[in-house]
Amino acid sequence: MKELLKNTYGFIFEDALIDEITAVSLLRDFNEGDVLIDFGDYIKKMPLLLEGAIKILREDFDEGELLLYFIEKGDTCAMTMACCMGESKSEIRAVAETKGKVIMIPVQKMEEWLGKYKSWRNYVFNSYNNRLKEMLLAIDNLAFMNMDERLLNYLYEKSKINNSREIHATHQEIAYDLHTSRVVVSRLLKVLENEGKIRLHRASIEFLV
Structure with a gap:
């Protein structure tokens, strides 16, 4: 010790x-x-x-x-x-x-x-x-922040803490941490992907910014 x-x-x-x-x-x-x-x-x-x-x-x-x-x-x-x-x-x-x-x-x-x-x-x-x-x-x-900004900050913190751009978390787990619904998280993740800030995979999220 x-x-x-x-x-x-x-x-x-x-x-x-x-x-x-x-x-x-x-x-x-x-x-x-x-x-x-x-x-x-x-x-x-x-x-x-x-x-x-x-x-x-x-x-x-x-x-x-x-x-x-x-x-x-x-x-x-x-x-x-x-x-x-x-x-x-x-x-x-x-x-x-x-x-x-x-x-x-x-x-x-x-x-x-x-x-x-x-x-x-x-x-x-x-x-x-x-x-x-x-x-x-x-x-x-x-x-003061919109949910999309909160979500992006959350993904940044997860990426930093795990020292990896690959974030292994389900949409439901993210929704639970942010105190919102899975449907909202899934929709916003798709928006962030379309903006080139993340890339969605089957079992992970790749943080790009």
Whole structure:
């Protein structure tokens, strides 16, 4: 675990902090589609992502879900941290976008390290700031963007996270993430293909822009 930590966080955290994380934390492997945190869970550990990508979803008033943001290697989830610190139930669902590895840190240590390590304090505050910007962007997308623009942004993020122009997702899965219907997604994907921005294949979507 220590080598994985150093490879991902060695340029952020002091050696002493990495030693402490290694001593008290749990390393967990996950596969694509695994639910790592669910709505209503009491969160006792904070995740540090070593490999892979995770999407963070928010439950809406109609008991559907809305994609807030993705977290990638080197990230953590600010909303998870807030639940940990406040000992409140989770208001998000974290679903693995790809397979990967995550380190789970006990909440008691999170609080202790805020006063003990400047690098940890900076990391936590920067994480809050970055996730806040992403949530504001998600709100802007809902309020000001047309569905075709939201769809194109979604495909861009999926392509970036998977480091591939080939996006393996069904029209229904995309509709679920964007909180719309499969029919709307299928129609807009065809429009984007006609505009030369994507190419539709039988089991994947090729992102071209």
